[in-house]
Amino acid sequence: MTPLTSCLLLSALLFTIGLAGALMRRNAILVLIGIELMLNAANLNFIAFWRYGPNPEALTGMMFVIFSIGVAAAEAAVGLALIISLYRHIKTANIDEVNSMRG
Amino acid sequence: MLFLIFAMLTVAGAVAAMSLRNLVHSVLALTVAFAGLAAVYLQLGAQFVGLAQILVYIGAVAILIVFAVLLTRDSEASPLAIVGSWKGSGVVALAIFGILAWAVDHSAASRQSVLPQPEATMQQIGNALMLRFALPLEIIGLLLTVALIGAVTIAMREKKEMR
Amino acid sequence: MGETADQLFVTLQHWLVGYAPASLRSILSALLSVIAILVVFALLFAITTVLERKGLGRIQNRYGPNRVGPFGFLQPIADGIKSLTKEDIVPRAADKVVHFLAPVVLVIAAFSLYAVLPIGRNMVLANLDAGVLFFFAISSVMELTIFMAGWSSRNKYSLLGAMRAIAQMISYEVPLILAAVTVIMATGSLSTVTIVERQAGYTGILPHWFVFTPWGFAGFVLFMIAATAESNRSPFDLPEGESEIIAGYYTEYSGFKFALFFLGEYLGMFAISGLGITLFLGGWAAPLSFLTWIPSYLWFFAKLLVMISAFIWVRGTLPRLRMDQLMNFAWRFMLPMALLNLVTAGVWRFLPQGLLRWFVCALLVVVPYVLLGRGLAQGWRLEKRVYRFAE
Secondary structure, three states: OOHHHHHHHHHHHHHHHHHHHHHHEOEHHHHHHHHHHHHHHHHHHHHHHHHHOOOHHHOHHHHHHHHHHHHHHHHHHHHHHHHHHHHHHHOOOEOOOOOOOOO | OHHHHHHHHHHHHHHHHHHOOOHHHHHHHHHHHHHHHHHHHHHOOOHHHHHHHHHHHHHHHHHHHHHHHHHOOOHHHOOOOEOOOHHHHHHHHHHHHHHHHHHHHHOHHHHOOOOOOOOOOHHHHHHHHHOOOHHHHHHHHHHHHHHHHHHHHHHOOOHHHHO | OHHHHHOHHHHHHHHHHHOOOHHHHHHHHHHHHHHHHHHHHHHHHHHHHHHHHHHHHHHOOOOOOOOOOHHHOOHHHHHHHHHHHOOOOOOOOOOHHHHHHHHHHHHHHHHHHHHHOOOEOOEOOOOOOOHHHHHHHHHHHHHHHHHHHHHHOOOHHHHHHHHHHHHHHHHHHHHHHHHHHHHHHHHOOOOHHHHHHHOOOEEOOEEOOHHHOHHHHHHHHHHHHHHHHHOOOOOOOHHHOHHHHOOHHHOOOOHHHHHHHHHHHHHHHHHHHHHHHHHHOOOOOOOOHHHOOOOHHHHHHHHHHHHHHHHHHHHHHOOOOOHHHHHHHHHHHHHHHHHHHHHHHHHHHHOOOOHHHHHHHHHHHHHHHHHHHHHHOOOOOOOOOOOOOOO
């Protein structure tokens, strides 16, 4: 197994774990954690391709990860704000019970 | 070898984060996964990204999630931690992993020879950020400002409802 | 002569490593540096506890510890024996694993901060390309350990203290990093060793430290205020304000774990003072050009001791802030000042050398200071204090 393959497999595994968690868990915060894990898996792919791919001097993969980390921070902040505001309205963070459009 | 240890740490942290019952334990396990990933980045020679990963994910995102957990505590009492349709979700996740692993194994990229460690000094990263990627950097700055204002407005208690 | 004394420990390390087989040399040399850091800073911690208690005692018009050893200087040994032999109590409701991990991770993180601090010429464990970033990344891990401690104790005082600590540390991390960014802008490097090298050299007898420029001075003051808040020292010690929430996040810790928290907190304070010295006070460089014969590491520790004394002095002098005052100060004074200071550093860089840039930059620091200070003091009503309930 080449180093690139092992990195990509780790990333695929991480993505799957995040996806399974985001689909299966009831709590909205855990869904958000799952999404964060999937984002991280994508970042790992970018870094692995930067390291082992052609033309690493351009730093494109690395730049993408730097911006992706910035976007993920913004995403977490807004997502958690939504969860907190939702919790205030209906007193639960359980996504199964959030099924009405009335608010 | 070192990579294997970090990879196992990351996967163990991720699995624990998604399967533990207690939400705070989940977040702590998540930080282990983030730290393992940061170690993988450092080992791949991406020093800046690895350290930024620790600073942003462990120092900011994990703490944000912890605050959210404490502000919305009802989940510890809930008897069912997983959704009703968990079997279908599990099949979907496994299928996606199978496809990804197959694609990784059969792609041409995985059979390339290993290149020597590329240089990525702070100087180069700074130059790239300020010259070639200046516009994305500005947009990220704008996005973060908008997200900050948006998050505060959403999470702020509405004054009228209080009375 | 001066050269030999200066490089004494470096030569000693090379000599010791020379006896090892070639394959083990890099590991051994790193190990030696780690052991040196562990011993020296643990010793400094012991000395500082006595100095602090004696200094506070003098400020409060009493003697302080003076029973164990000459002038009470063996007090830390007695304290160490006491904390080792005390019973280690873990509350029944506590989360045992997290409760145990919190002090351990805190101390490991605090020690790893020293990896990037240049203690003397050629005396740094890891000359990382992104040294300053490493420092801030590790210190953000310390925030999480505080949460772990506060949450796992299952005690409302612990949780309150941890929440206060995290809110405070996040708020003050912003001006702290922004103050450090000015130096990074001026040197164009994140490596601590390069930052120290850029401050080398003297004009006449005065050194080229960044603290002797308008933006550097403002940055240094902002940095040290934020550093006091980051290390939870008085007057920013709300997280452990004993009159309100007992001991904050380490209320439920006893025995050796409590000692570990104490150690971690002091190590954090030394490390952040060390970073302040590295960024603004020329690191290990001598303050006057004719004093360069004194070994570099002695200068570093002399500066560190001055900083520690300043911390003790401040602790003995200032009263504790209120939570709203703390947050107002961070967001309405520190943050705008730090942002303006970035602009000042840029202006300084692009103006030609001479009196003009001194004048413009000093103006850029003083005017916002006065205006923001007035804005902050607007709601204050300074009057004679009346004790309504203490008749």
